[in-house]
Amino acid sequence: MCSFFLSSGAKVGNDWWLKKWTDFNGAADPNVTLKSFDNTAYIYTNDGQGTELIANTMPFTSLIFNPFATGKSDLTVSATSTLDEDFRNETFYYLGIYAAFGASVVLANNLQSLTTLVGALFASRRLHTKLLNAVMYSPLRFFETTPIGRILNRFSKDIENIDSAVMDSVHYFINQIIQAATIITVIGSVAPVFLLATPFIAISYIIVAKRYLETSRELKRFESTTRSPTYAQFSETLAGVCTIRAYGQEERFADMNKIKVDGNHKPFFYVWAANRWLCLRTDLISAIVVLCAGLAVVFTGIPAGWAALCISYSLDFTNALLWTVRMHAEMEMNMNSVERVEEYSGIEQEPPAIIESNRPDPSWPSQGAIQVKDVSIRYAPELPDVLKNVSFAIRPHEKVAVVGRTGAGKSTLSLAFFRILPISSGSIHIDGVDINQIGLFDLRSRLTIIPQDPVLFTGTLRSNLDPLEQNDDQTLWEALKRVHFLESMQQQATAENDEKLITIEDSTVASSVVATDVGSGITLDYTVTENGGNFSQGQRQLLCLARSLIQRNKVIFLDEATASVDNETDAKIQGTIRKEFADSTIICIAHRLRTVIDYDKILVLDKGQVLEFGSPLDLIEKSNVGAFRSMCEETGEFEELVEIARIASANGKFKANNY
């Protein structure tokens, strides 16, 4: 009679568990052996003539044994419920391990994501700051030789890549490598003969990956370099849209844009073609891996479960391999952005902003005496000198006009004072301080320039006049009034709408221009659009002049500051300059000789050299060969200019020119 007790759900799971069972059965009937292999239990009897398998379980299933069906009804096999207890304990034990694995995977994943994100943010911020500083403090030459599109590309696409893509690709690349290595290890440990195939797999991988990486890296670089001209062309087109329309060239510019966009998209298309190429190769390698795994399984004769594991892992290998190569390429391509941003951190920099050991007195320059000695300047080391051994001296509070033909070097001279261009030889002293020996911040913050092209920033009147918010509203309004900006706005508003009566209030509270209609009123919060686009060129120059009035520096450069205003406004502004800057040294670059004929001195430049330097009257009365004299003659108002110069000389400077 056979008795077999096994409660339902009991499973044969591992050797240890089964060993106990076997012992138990062995004790019950020495002719019965119970073996376990690969999660399957086998019951054998030995009738003295040989061993016979009489029952077996399915893998991971309960032992179902019907002794009558086997014809071994005299067989006694017994098992007790202690097996269930063991099984239950072990199940919980392994479930616990499994849960712990799950929890650690979740934790590790989160930790990894956190580290990646924080690391990426930190790295990206550092790189961005480095790039910004490098560009901000680069010399003028850098901007002249570097297309704006290229700089924009660094700050937009490259920084975006570093922000979001670089760390992701590094992260996935490492994951994929671990996955591929794990697969090889698992298959290798189950069927070690498989390891014989790994050199072949490694070599194939290296060949395919190398080819793909080289191609895709070049394609990506090509894509990046073709993007900059696209940006440049686009921004140029936007800036010159009026001219383009005026000449009816819209279509040509649109075509140019299409060509550039096409050029930029071509490499993108080829990147995907290369991707397909890669897929084919990795599929091939993976097929060989599956074949090798299959052969290894067959020839080592490992149990079915392990064999299945090997094969299913080898199938996963295709994906792991493909993504390892892809992520490797992606990582390298994204690293191009890091390389490109890093490249800019090595660009030439301007001298230091502050030299602690040599800071000028806070009141410097208090007089405005200037000594220029043998100054030569060039725009680049490979270019010829633009200013050649220029020497002159200006006494405190003197008003000096710099005149000369186009290209004579007038604007370059003002750049030399601000050290926008480095002085290649000679020196400039202001109130006895060699400007080459002090920091750029100290130098530039003590001088004022009103450039040929007035620069305004998007914001408000207030933010443009007083960006550091160091002055009260009253001062700002005063400055606007003195440069006749308010008048100009009033005229404009009146012209726009006669019914909107604009008045200039002189109230001490704000001295604001208030319109009866709020819509046309001007306040210090009046919007200034990009580049001051909502003001005329002349109004922009007036605003720059107002800004310099507020600064009240002792040395002022006017680079054709009133070139874009009408004669009447020019006369008013000149009056303001004479009054407001009476105590300052003024160096004024001018084309309208009438504007500067009553200045203290005239400096005539020609081809970067000083031709004449002296009082206007002295120069104008020079014999016929005088350069200034012939310039005055060319104006067609020679007599008038001579008259003004004479009155100015007789009555004291800055009084004759009443227009």
Ligand SMILES: Nc1ncnc2c1ncn2[C@@H]1O[C@H](COP(=O)(O)OP(=O)(O)OP(=O)(O)O)[C@@H](O)[C@H]1O
């Ligand atoms: N960015 C530059 N790079 C190279 N050379 C330049 C650059 N700017 C000006 N130059 C050269 O320097 C010389 C002097 O130019 P600058 O602008 O100082 O003349 P300018 O007298 O102010 O002329 P304008 O009256 O037309 O403003 C010119 O011959 C010009 O070719």
